Amino acid sequence: MQVALFIPCYIDQLYPRVGMATLKILERRGCDVVFPSTQTCCGQPMANTGCSSDAKPLAERFLEIFSPYQYVVAPSGSCVAMVRRHYDEYLEGRPGFAELKAKTFELCEFLVDVMKVDAWGGAYPHKVGLHSSCHGLRELEMGKPSERVGPAFSKPLRLLEMIDQIELVDPKRPDECCGFGGTFAVAEEAVSCMMGTDRLRDHLGAGAEVLTAADMSCLMHLQGLGKRQQMPLQIKHIAEILNESEAKS
Amino acid sequence: MKTAQHPEQAAEFVANDARAHWHDQALWFVREKRDRMAVSLPEWEQLRDTASQIKLHTVSRMADYLEEFERNATKLGAVVHWAKDAQEHNEIVLSLLKKIDAKRIVKSKSMLTEECHLNPFLEEQGIEVVDTDLGERIVQLRKEAPSHIVLPAIHIKKEEVSETFHEHLQTEAGNNDPNYLTEAARNHLREKFVAADAGITGVNFAIAETGGLVVCTNEGNADLGVSLPKLHIACMGIEKLVPKAADLSVFLRLLARSATGQPITTYSSHFHGPRPGGELHIILVDNGRSNLMGSSQFRNSLKCIRCGACMNTCPVYRRSGGHSYGTTVPGPIGSILAPSRDSKQHKSLPFACTLCGSCTDVCPVKIDLHHELLEWRGEIRKRGQLPISKTLPMKFTSWMMQSPWLFGVVGAIGRWCLRHFPRWAIYHGLNPWGKQREMPESPKQSFRELYQIHESKKASDE
Numbered sequence: 001m002q003v004a005l006f007i008p009c010y011i012d013q014l015y016p017r018v019g020m021a022t023l024k025i026l027e028r029r030g031c032d033v034v035f036p037s038t039q040t041c042c043g044q045p046m047a048n049t050g051c052s053s054d055a056k057p058l059a060e061r062f063l064e065i066f067s068p069y070q071y072v073v074a075p076s077g078s079c080v081a082m083v084r085r086h087y088d089e090y091l092e093g094r095p096g097f098a099e100l101k102a103k104t105f106e107l108c109e110f111l112v113d114v115m116k117v118d119a120w121g122g123a124y125p126h127k128v129g130l131h132s133s134c135h136g137l138r139e140l141e142m143g144k145p146s147e148r149v150g151p152a153f154s155k156p157l158r159l160l161e162m163i164d165q166i167e168l169v170d171p172k173r174p175d176e177c178c179g180f181g182g183t184f185a186v187a188e189e190a191v192s193c194m195m196g197t198d199r200l201r202d203h204l205g206a207g208a209e210v211l212t213a214a215d216m217s218c219l220m221h222l223q224g225l226g227k228r229q230q231m232p233l234q235i236k237h238i239a240e241i242l243n244e245s246e247a248k249s
Numbered sequence: 250m251k252t253a254q255h256p257e258q259a260a261e262f263v264a265n266d267a268r269a270h271w272h273d274q275a276l277w278f279v280r281e282k283r284d285r286m287a288v289s290l291p292e293w294e295q296l297r298d299t300a301s302q303i304k305l306h307t308v309s310r311m312a313d314y315l316e317e318f319e320r321n322a323t324k325l326g327a328v329v330h331w332a333k334d335a336q337e338h339n340e341i342v343l344s345l346l347k348k349i350d351a352k353r354i355v356k357s358k359s360m361l362t363e364e365c366h367l368n369p370f371l372e373e374q375g376i377e378v379v380d381t382d383l384g385e386r387i388v389q390l391r392k393e394a395p396s397h398i399v400l401p402a403i404h405i406k407k408e409e410v411s412e413t414f415h416e417h418l419q420t421e422a423g424n425n426d427p428n429y430l431t432e433a434a435r436n437h438l439r440e441k442f443v444a445a446d447a448g449i450t451g452v453n454f455a456i457a458e459t460g461g462l463v464v465c466t467n468e469g470n471a472d473l474g475v476s477l478p479k480l481h482i483a484c485m486g487i488e489k490l491v492p493k494a495a496d497l498s499v500f501l502r503l504l505a506r507s508a509t510g511q512p513i514t515t516y517s518s519h520f521h522g523p524r525p526g527g528e529l530h531i532i533l534v535d536n537g538r539s540n541l542m543g544s545s546q547f548r549n550s551l552k553c554i555r556c557g558a559c560m561n562t563c564p565v566y567r568r569s570g571g572h573s574y575g576t577t578v579p580g581p582i583g584s585i586l587a588p589s590r591d592s593k594q595h596k597s598l599p600f601a602c603t604l605c606g607s608c609t610d611v612c613p614v615k616i617d618l619h620h621e622l623l624e625w626r627g628e629i630r631k632r633g634q635l636p637i638s639k640t641l642p643m644k645f646t647s648w649m650m651q652s653p654w655l656f657g658v659v660g661a662i663g664r665w666c667l668r669h670f671p672r673w674a675i676y677h678g679l680n681p682w683g684k685q686r687e688m689p690e691s692p693k694q695s696f697r698e699l700y701q702i703h704e705s706k707k708a709s710d711e
Binding site: 007009011012013014016017019020023035038039040041043045046047048049050051052054055057058061086134135137138139146147148149150173175177179180181182184185186187188189190191192193194195196220223224225227228 | 256626
């Protein structure tokens with residue numbers, strides 16, 4: 001199975017360990033993983049600010065770079081949602097675009113839906129809180145949002161539950177937004193930080209020692225707040241937890 | 250008109266941490282109640298689908314249904330008026346009141362009349378307008394605007410209500426007992442009901458097939474307000490239409506559950522023509538709505554039944570308060586409707602959103618709210634209303650990201666600065682990220698560098 005790694009720009013620069021964890025998880029499962037080195041950014045920051053003409057050339061580059069591969073996998077629900085839900089505006093009808101949308105996956109989705117993972121090696125003896133990042137939850141439908149009526153499920157949670165000795169804690173508000181929201185974090189700094197602090201307190205109150213999510217951008221915001229407030233909470237991307245537990249086994 | 254934008258007004262609200270948290274808790278309580286009520290109907294998602302389809306269909310044939318409604322309402326003995334904007338609406342109301350020389354009006358909560366600023370208009374003419382919904386009356390006495398379309402006084406604490414009532418209704422100072430305060434309001438309003446010359450109500454649903462209309466209240470104030478005086482004026486935005494009486498079975502189940510978490514509103518009052526000896530005037534108001542009808546991007550927002558669920562669930566609304574939006578309808582739906590009237594004045598609203606999508610999932614008529622908000626951002630950019638402080642960095646980033654080499658260099662420099670610069674050079678007034686947050690730790694190597702090492706190691710192992 002050939003997988004092209006789609007590493008979000010800020011993960012490339014600031015959280016390379018998340019990219020490495022993703023790489024190792026996929027290689028351990030026998031995937032032939034490549035990192036197309038000409039990739040940069042999917043264009044989400046520009047698109048979310050309303051600057052479509054600035055996002056478009058990046059979407060076009062993305063299509064060109066990732067078209068040749070069998071699968072495209074990213075450790076980010078938000079960036080994958082950009083490709084799958086928002087690229088239509090720029091790429092509708094282009095050769096290879098329909099295929100690109102169908103073969104681009106967030107890591108947890110890929111493990112559950114494509115690789116059909118039903119067991120996970122190793123143990124992670126910590127109390128872990130999962131932050132359900134909005135774009136993965138609602139745009140990629142990786143879980144059931146609390147507003148909707150229907151059977152409950154969550155792909156990231158399903159993976160975490162397979163790990164031995166992990167203790168998952170339940171925050172009071174299961175899928176409240178962390179307040180990052182891209183440029184919102186800066187433009188609406190006051191609300192953004194209040195939202196993030198509330199998220200952290202909810203997880204701390206539930207007893208979490210480690211806070212995880214499938215999106216490092218939410219975690220970057222939460223980590224920044226937690227560190228400033230000296231909260232006793234470790235922040236880890238879900239790929240890091242999955243990789244660490246398995247690497248030890 | 251205030252020109253302050255959402256971020257500044259929100260920051261002011263958030264600065265009072267205890268109050269902002271109290272506000273958030275109060276609305277979250279309603280949102281949770283709504284969840285319990287939604288789950289109690291296994292067919293909830295099907296109801297939402299049906300409601301959405303009925304509304305979309307109605308919007309697509311709005312002109313036909315409006316005419317059908319006018320015909321049938323007229324047959325029942327009501328008089329139908331058409332108003333293209335707020336000004337026309339207010340003048341129609343005034344002319345009707347003048348005809349019977351009405352001086353005292355009781356009004357049941359209507360967001361449309363708020364939108365048209367009817368109260369100040371009538372007061373200038375020497376006419377007393379009393380809002381009879383308890384929450385609405387509280388904000389009226391305090392000379393404030395409602396901060397929510399269903400819970401207009403949700404931003405006010407009971408201690409503050411007590412102070413307001415002590416000042417205006419001569420209640421006991423410091424008595425915060427909700428029962429005592431409600432009783433005082435009830436007695437006060439009863440006097441107003443008895444003395445009223447005319448009653449004005451909003452409309453929740455107007456039925457094309459019958460020419461009737463439905464007003465939903467929890468306090469029965471609409472019924473009282475139009476039962477005593479002879480003149481009933483019903484003011485409605487044209488989007489309040491449903492084709493058939495049978496459609497109410499869908500909407501009445503969704504409305505109260507979504508709004509307040511009740512199975513149904515306490516009073517769903519049906520008005521089919523005037524009561525014997527009375528007059529019923531219905532004013533159909535456009536005020537920018539037909540522009541939305543013609544817009545493929547934003548047409549969906551006309552499906553709105555004004556339940557307020559998107560406000561209750563919106564994490565930004567809950568923490569920034571309704572007044573921070575500076576518009577009659579705040580929150581996610583308001584942030585779509587307001588720019589359609591004046592995008593320059595309300596340009597910050599589509600950005601007062603993290604695009605979390607909770608509003609879209611909670612909406613009983615399935616308006617894709619967060620996608621429309623994103624559309625609005627693009628529209629504001631196209632109209633040249635996005636400040637250069639936002640457009641320029643995006644232009645630069647896009648240019649940089651089109652070159653992997655440049656991205657690598659800028660990234661490496663940025664990381665180096667983050668590691669070596671003194672704290673004061675990173676955390677200062679020009680860095681809003683760092684005001685309450687630490688910057689991420691800066692690794693020496695990027696992923697692409699680590700990947701190269703990984704690959705060459707793999708090659709040498711083989």
